[in-house]
Amino acid sequence: MKKKSAFLENLLQDRFSDPWRLLSETSQFLSKTKIFQQHEDQLRLWRRELQSSGNNGDRAKKVREEITELRRTLRCQGYDLSLAKQNLVFDGFRNDASLAEGFRRVVIFFADDDIYWLAGENNHIILAEILEGQMNTPSRRKWNIIHSKHYLWYRRRGNDLILSGSDTETKEGFERLKAMGDANSLFILLKLKGLR
Numbered sequence: 001m002k003k004k005s006a007f008l009e010n011l012l013q014d015r016f017s018d019p020w021r022l023l024s025e026t027s028q029f030l031s032k033t034k035i036f037q038q039h040e041d042q043l044r045l046w047r048r049e050l051q052s053s054g055n056n057g058d059r060a061k062k063v064r065e066e067i068t069e070l071r072r073t074l075r076c077q078g079y080d081l082s083l084a085k086q087n088l089v090f091d092g093f094r095n096d097a098s099l100a101e102g103f104r105r106v107v108i109f110f111a112d113d114d115i116y117w118l119a120g121e122n123n124h125i126i127l128a129e130i131l132e133g134q135m136n137t138p139s140r141r142k143w144n145i146i147h148s149k150h151y152l153w154y155r156r157r158g159n160d161l162i163l164s165g166s167d168t169e170t171k172e173g174f175e176r177l178k179a180m181g182d183a184n185s186l187f188i189l190l191k192l193k194g195l196r
Contacts, residue, residue: 019050019064026067029074029084032186039070080190085159088185090178093165094153103153103164106195107131110180112145115191124151124168150177154195161192 027043030036046063053059071081094103106119107127118131128149135146151168154161163181165174181188 015064015068017064019046019060019067022064022067022071023047023050025081025084026071029079029081029186032084033079042070080186080193083186083189083193086189087160088181088189089160089162090174090181091162091164093167093169093174095167098153098164101155103155103162105166106152106154108150108152108177108192109135109146110148110150111135112147115188117192117195119154119195124166127151148173148176150174152177156196161189161195 023043023046030039030043046067049059049063053063074081104119105121105124105127106117107124109116109128109131116131116135118127118134120127120130122130128151132146150173151166153164153166156162163177165171
């Protein structure tokens with residue numbers, strides 16, 4: 001029910017939003033996806049139509065309706081357009097002194113079926129043991145083959161989710177995480193959305 005309510009709320013916001021803002025947000029979101037090229041020409045066409053519409057409210061309204069329809073379709077396909085403004089930032093390595101800068105500990109596991117994470121006050125090793133214990137229940141064990149474990153510091157700053165390696169994280173592991181983030185930042189941001 002909550003998902004349906006959010007879907008309708010987003011649809012209503014889109015219908016009454018400025019078409020330039022919608023175009024900008026949609027372009028920004030799509031530029032972070034693998035489907036950008038499929039929509040690139042249409043985005044340019046909408047930009048030209050809005051630029052040439054001047055005081056013609058009907059043309060601007062038509063463009064807004066078309067953008068709104070694209071955004072509805074993307075949401076139906078499972079995309080979370082609210083992530084358009086968010087950035088995944090990898091910022092070197094940190095130690096316990098980063099607590100004073102507002103960073104918190106998190107462990108992130110990439111498994112066959114999903115991305116799992118646990119944040120908390122405990123050290124990274126204990127957090128990892130707790131998360132692994134949560135994943136190794138008899139009903140879930142066969143689905144949870146862990147491919148990589150990451151021991152990180154994180155902080156939200158505006159639209160940025162900043163991830164830094166901890167003393168427990170290897171340099172190679174952090175480089176691999178950065179490569180995964182560069183390849184698919186929206187997916188990782190979606191999975192870490194609850195990380196506050």
